[in-house]
Amino acid sequence: xxxxxxxxxxxxxxxxxxxxxxxxxxxxxxxxxxxxxxxxxxxxxxxxxxxxxxxxxxxxxxxxxxxxxxxxxxxxxxxxxxxxxxxxxxxxxxxxxxxxxxxxxxxxxxxxxxxxxxxxxxxxxxxxxxxxxxxxxxxxxxxxxxxxxxxxxxxxxxxxxxxxxxxxxxxxxxxxxxxxxxxxxxxxxxxxxxxxxxxxxxxxxxxxxxxxxxxxxxxxxxxxxxxxxxxxxxxxxxxxxxxxxxxxxxxxxxxxxxxxxxxxxxxxxxxxxxxxxxx
Numbered sequence: 605x606x607x608x609x610x611x612x613x614x615x616x617x618x619x620x621x622x623x624x625x626x627x628x629x630x631x632x633x634x635x636x637x638x639x640x641x642x643x644x645x646x647x648x649x650x651x652x653x654x655x656x657x658x659x660x661x662x663x664x665x666x667x668x669x670x671x672x673x674x675x676x677x678x679x680x681x682x683x684x685x686x687x688x689x690x691x692x693x694x695x696x697x698x699x700x701x702x703x704x705x706x707x708x709x710x711x712x713x714x715x716x717x718x719x720x721x722x723x724x725x726x727x728x729x730x731x732x733x734x735x736x737x738x739x740x741x742x743x744x745x746x747x748x749x750x751x752x753x754x755x756x757x758x759x760x761x762x763x764x765x766x767x768x769x770x771x772x773x774x775x776x777x778x779x780x781x782x783x784x785x786x787x788x789x790x791x792x793x794x795x796x797x798x799x800x801x802x803x804x805x806x807x808x809x810x811x812x813x814x815x816x817x818x819x820x821x822x823x824x825x826x827x828x829x830x831x832x833x834x835x836x837x838x839x840x841x842x843x844x845x846x847x848x849x850x851x852x853x854x855x856x857x858x859x860x861x862x863x864x865x866x867x868x869x870x871x872x873x874x875x876x877x878x879x880x881x882x883x
Contacts, residue, residue: 613653613671614639614753619780623668624751625657628701628734634659640694654690656701659859666690669701677855680718684729700731707737707759709763714783741767750778754787758882765797768804829861837869856882 617624621636637656655667668690670683679702687700704714718729736755741762744752756762756771771788775781785805792801834853838846856862861882868881 613669616671616754616784617653617655617669619750623747623749624669625655627747627749628669628703628732629657629667629699631659637664643773652686656694656696660805662697664696665696666694666696668698670701671703672705675702675708675712675714680729680731681871684718684727687729687731700729700733702731703734703736705736705755707735745770745774749776750774750781753781754784755791757792757795765796765800765804768792768801769798772804775838788801818868827857827859827862830859830866833866834869836860837866841869842875846875849878853882 618639622634624637625634626632635658637658640654640656653669653671655669656664657667668683668686670679670686672679683700683702684802685749687698689697690696707713714733714735716731716733716748718727718731720727736759737753739752739759741756741759744756744762745747752759753771753774757768759769762771769786772785773809775785775788789801789805792804796804831854835847835850838849853862856865864881865878868878872878
């Protein structure tokens with residue numbers, strides 16, 4: 605590998621924006637005008653990409669793409685907020701799409717709309733959900749969808765050596781794509797043994813540590829371990845009453861804060877004192 609892979613969402617979608625938009629919207633005659641990035645200042649993360657699109661029937665509209673490594677409970681509210689902000693700023697209708705890369709726990713249900721009610725007033729935002737683990741890997745090669753080639757190992761039917769080798773061949777025969785090998789290798793390690801992935805890729809797997817996706821998975825693993833420690837500590841020290849804190853603690857993303865809660869359980873005597881750590 606000659607250079608660090610740029611695997612941000614904008615980079616992936618810009619590989620073939622019209623093919624991408626046709627896929628996420630299922631509108632065969634859609635045309636892409638441009639990808640809005642730097643001027644879209646209220647979006648600060650690389651996971652959000654706004655595309656200006658057009659069809660003769662609809663006129664000009666926006667496609668809001670939100671790529672998430674794993675689904676988070678706050679996504680419906682975020683999709684509502686982003687769609688409204690996009691429509692207000694650009695005065696165009698918005699087609700929001702949430703793309704989830706890795707499956708959540710089996711107990712998690714992924715909604716396709718935001719809904720709320722307060723004193724008889726209702727709010728609702730529909731959006732399309734695409735779960736990559738439900739996408740047929742063969743579709744990526746047939747259409748083709750170059751933006752999804754690095755994700756082939758975690759697509760439906762893509763978790764085998766032959767499909768990973770096929771994806772690698774696509775990346776290596778296109779100069780525009782060959783810097784995405786590290787992303788392909790990273791997702792291949794979810795379904796194949798690391799030595800086999802090394803053999804397929806023919807390079808040191810240490811390159812994966814440069815990937816933001818690798819760092820995110822590592823962070824999530826640490827976070828899940830801390831949450832388990834918090835739940836056990838709360839139950840042992842405070843019983844059922846202590847476990848009542850878990851719904852709010854599970855919303856904490858920062859691993860350092862979770863570590864502080866674990867330490868707090870050891871030394872603090874009341875739940876109110878514990879709450880002060882994260883409030």
